[in-house]
Amino acid sequence: MHLSHWRRLGLVGALALLCSVVAATDIRLPDHYEFDATLAVPFQARAGQFPIRIDFDYPGAGAHTQAGWKVEVLSPAGGVVFEDVGIATLQQGRGSAVGRWNGLGTGGRRLPAGYYTVRLRAVPMVALAGDAALTVRQRVDKALALFADEVVEQRLDVMLGQVPRARLTPMRPLPTGAVSAAAIGAAPARQTLVAATGGLPYTIYYGNLHSQTNHSDGGTPVASCGGAEVPQAGTYGPADAYAMMQTQAGGDFLLTSEHNHMYDGSTGTNTSASPSTANALFSSGLTAAASYRSAHPQFLALYGTEWGVISNGGHLNILNPDGLANWGYNSSNQLIGTVATVKSDYAGLYAVMKARGWLGQFNHPASSGQFQINGVALAYDANGADVMVLAEVLNSSAFSTNTSMTESGRSSYEAAWNTLLEAGYRLAPASNQGNHCANWGLSFTNRTGVLLPSGTALTPAAFFDALRARRAFATEDRTAQLVLTANGHVMGEVFSNTGPLTLQALYASTSGQSVQRVQFFEGVPGRNGTVTQLAEGSASYTFTPTPGKHFYYVKVTQADGLRLWSAPVWVDQSGSPPADTVPPSVTASETGSSGTITLSATASDNVGVSKVEFLIDGVLVGTDTTAPYALTYDSTALSNGSHTLVARAYDAAGNVGTSAAVTFSVSNTAADTTPPTVNASETGSSGTITLSATASDNVGVSKVEFLVDGVLKGTVFTPPYTLALNSTTLSDGSHTLVARAYDAAGNVGTSSAVAFTISNASAAVERIVNGGFEAGSSSWTASTGVITSDSTYPAKAGSWKAWLDGYGSSHTDSLYQTLSIPSGITRATLSFWLRVDSSETTTTTAYDTLKVQLRDSAGNVLTTLATYSNLNKGSSYVQRSFDVTAWKGRTVRVYFLGVEDASNATSFLIDEVSLKTQ
Known part of the structure; x- marks a missing residue:
């Protein structure tokens, strides 16, 4: 629980409320101990289900702290069609929750195909006096209301059923930086390529602009990295981070952004700190970056600071500092830095940044409570608008220990980015990793893409010029590109326009990915309103904006669910379009006869539809302002029998089109009171x-x-x-x-x-729990989608099994369970049933492999018991057995590791895992 909770409640009142349950040490928390939650849901259903995973990270958790969560599935019209709530236990500040949505609505009703939004709201909580009488739902709702400023909200769109793909012709990829080109198979900058659109004179560089080393609370080896790391106690420094990003992660640039208040070796203020020691550490970081750039001219090593604290304002990166900005003073009243700034004073910081020519990035911005000026969150500031050039829309888990770019825990901040854009900031989107563990660039494939003019050397000056121009995009796929143009102008530009405007999404992939969804969004700078979807379904959209200032950006979702966001264009529209006298055309339809029914309409107009109204029996029941036009309606508000639906469509000029009447029937049964x-x-x-x-x-x-x-x-x-x-x-x-x-x-x-x-x-005693997987992922730790009841391949017994790989592309899956083998046993036997199905035709080469291992509790390999491959393929399960008595008295992980190459699928199917001791 953050100190901000107790400021609102009053510390004395809070202690009185919790004295019977929580010790005072559980309440007082220092900076940098914030609550976080990540949401993982597949874009498309797997075996008819959408498995949901929530991970919680709360270094400030006390012994009694829990995480309350609510997952809601929203229909395309915004109505809630599914809900689940729960309370997760936190151990050493971490926890998780799992669930699954079966794609059906309340009461098991079938839902129409479309894009649905899975919304997570999570909050830290404790057991209060009197809570024992409340249901889990009531306790979670209470916590969400009581601690509203601590609520973490995450949203992911998923595709239910078969939805037509967007109409988009990929462009020929633009050239990329030499390092990323070698890593992802793209065209390096030295080649001359012309895009299908006629040519864009840019080279794309991929990297991350948010990470820590042992100059603050990062650089801890993956095997021992846990949560809130001790400042300056890590093993690895900036030069190690740059080398890993270049040689292992295949990135063109990396910014190590050290927490500005940790140069004294603490998370608060060390009153005995030496300013000269802190300033020397900062200077050594600048020197390390310059030295690495000099030795590796194809890679851009950058050193910056992450200013602020989340629980008292919010983090932002200073991308190009030439001095250490800090607010901490030692006991001799000496500034522990070189540039004095006031903690949580963002207006003051923006003024300092402008005066010194510093550029900034909003890091993982929350939708409320952060970056306040005069009590207003995400507040506009004229100096801030000049210096802040990026906002993160996505981060992979900051304390991820993944090194295979398969991290499933990712957090989205698109809503806060939209709020900042509406406030008046000109911000390109960024997608970073915030690595605290020593896995720089390796936790996931997400990157920030920056466009430099082709032929320009990759130098700090050229790079920061590109950021000042806001020529950047955010991507979850390091092999994909997205550029937005508008009447020939490239994303990031500010320009005036008269008459029609054509927005064009230019997408490319070097790994053969395809696009499922294209969405154009519109907002008004300085309006402080809401960004809305302008159009969907095609890579190009032509329209005439209303007079005034606007911004537009495009979001692309690939068929594999990975997303890209372009930087906006900012348009000042002038001129008066000819008067519109043509009404929209509209047709209506209705689905369902009981419970929640769906009212739908298709509408078109020569200029644009502004809204569609739905009327039942002549009474207005709802309005939708964005396509596809639909809303859900509780049919119990209607009498059983026949009813009439009419849709009315409006355009911006006030013209109205009315659909033909559609007759439908309602038949609702009485409430269900019969128990099973x-x-x-x-x-x-x-x-x-x-x-x-x-x-x-x-x-x-x-x-x-x-x-x-x-x-x-x-x-x-x-x-x-x-x-x-x-x-x-x-x-x-x-x-x-x-x-x-x-x-x-x-x-x-x-x-x-x-x-x-x-x-x-x-x-004989069975030590494996849920060895037949019939309880799903219970007791197992596995890659997403490994434990499944998918009917493509039958299980050995029951309905569930483990299915590793089978994608036909470079992929790694893992599955393990941790158990103890008692020291007093005389024999221990590990067995399982394995089926290998492969499209490989070779009889000599093992392209795809499955390793069966015992590992210790830290993940280190104790022994590899066997390695199977596509050469072991067959049409039936075969039992495999191993004597593991030699590891008695040890706590081990029974570990399966499947690795698949870039072509021809091989599936490793595992069932009935057993480890018996006697």
């Missing part, structure tokens, strides 16, 4: 036992819970309702099983108690 019926059974008396249930309901069963001796052991959401349980977690003797079944209306049915007996005294 459920019976329970148990199989086995030692090792892994199976808890089973049969459940039925008049509408549908939503989940089944299994309780042993009154303690919840697991939940299953889909039939067959079975749960594997390690019987060694129970004492030998008699136990009782009860199953509880729920339906969507909240009705609960409880089974009769079933008695069963456990006897593990002389039997």
Whole structure:
């Protein structure tokens, strides 16, 4: 919980409220201990499901701190069609939650195909007196309201069903920097390429503009990197970061942005700090960057500072500092730096930056509470508008330890970027990694792309000139390019226009990716309003803007779900267009006959549709201002029987078009009050036992819970309702099983108690939990999508299995479970069933491999038990077995690592994993 909470509540009142639960040490937190949450959801359904993962990172968490979360799925019209809530336990400041959306709406109703938004809101919380009487939903809603300034909101768009792809012809890729060209197979700058649009005279350089080393709280080796790292205690410095970004991550540039207040070796202020020591460390960073540039002219090494603290204002990067800006003073009243700035005074900082010629980037900006001036968050400042040139729209997880560019935890800040643009800032988007661990550029494939005039050397001066021109784009795919043009002007430009304006999205991929979605957005600088979608579906859009100032940018979503954002163009539209007297044309349709129904319309106009109204039986029930025009409506507000829908479309000139009337019927049934019926059974008396249930309901069963001796052991959401349980977690003797079944209306049915007996005294003991994966990812740690019930390949038993690789492109998947092998056993045997399916035709070369390993709890390889490959392909499962007695008395990871090359898919299918000891 941040100190800002207790400022609002009053510290005395907060302590009185929490004294029975939380110690004072859990309340007072220093700067840099902020709460964060990331959301991971696949763009397209996997086996009919959208698996959802939420990761929480809260270095300031006390022993009683939890993370409350709410996930909502929003329809294209903005209505909530699915909701899930929960409270996650945090251990050492970290935690996670998982769920899945089955693509259906409330009550199991089928939803129309389209783009839906998964919205996460998460907040830190503690158990308050009286909360025991509240439901989980009530507790989470209470925390979201009470601690609104700490709420983290994340949004991801997903595609439900088959949606037509956007009409876009990729351009020929522009040349890229020599380092990234070698890494991603792009055209290096020395080649001359002409884009399909007639040629753009630019070379693209890819890199990241946000990272830390041991000059502040970064540079910790991946194996030991955890969360909030100790300032200046890391192993690696700026030169190490530059080398890794260039040689391993294949980037053209890297900015190490050290926290300005940590040059004294603390997260606050070290009153015994030596200013000369702090300033010498800062100067050594500038020297390290210059030396690396001199030795590696194809790579741009940059050294900057990350100014501010999130919990007391917000972080921003100073990209080109020539002195250390700080607010801290030692006990002799000496500034620990060279440039005095006041903590959290952003207007003052902007003035200093302008006077010194410094450029800035807003780092992971929150939609509220940060970068305040006179109490206004994300406030406009004239000096700030001159010096701030970038805003992050996406970061991969700052404390990721991933080194294969497959990190699933990523945070989006597009909403805050839009707010800053509407306030009047001219900001290009950036996509960075914020690396604190020693994996610079390696956690994911996201990059910031910067356009330099072709033939210009990659120097700090040329690079910062490109940023001043806002010629940059943000991408999650380092092999993709996106440039926006408008009547021949390139993104970043400010220009005047009269008459029609054509926006053109120029997209290219060097890895063969295709585009699913293209969205153009529009806003007004200084309006402090809302950025809205202007058009969708095509790479080009022509229209005549209304007179006045506007900005426009384009967002592209690839078929693999990875996104790109262009820098905006800023347009001052003048001239009066001819009077519009042509009304829009519009047709209406309705889907559904009960519960939530969907009202839809298609509308077009010679200039543009401004809004569509929906009327049922002549009464206005809703309005939509963006295509596709649709809204959801609760049909229980209507009587059962026949009704009439009419849509009215308006254009900016006030012309109105009315659709023909559409007749539809409503038939709603009474509320469901019937609980499910459920019976329970148990199989086995030692090792892994199976808890089973049969459940039925008049509408549908939503989940089944299994309780042993009154303690919840697991939940299953889909039939067959079975749960594997390690019987060694129970004492030998008699136990009782009860199953509880729920339906969507909240009705609960409880089974009769079933008695069963456990006897593990002389039997072999199963150490693997959920070895058949029938409980999904429970007890396993796996790459996204590995544990699945996809029916493409059958499981060895049951419905679930682990499926590694099978993409037909360069890909790495991993799967492991951590367990302890007791020291007193006489034998330990690891076994599993493996099927290898491959499109490779070779009989001699192992292109794609699966390694079976034992690793220690830090991830270090103890032994590789076997390596399988495409040469082991077959049409059936084969059991593999290994004696692992030699590792008794150790805590190990049973680890499967699948690595696939760039062509011809190989799938490694694993089921019924077991490690038994005797």
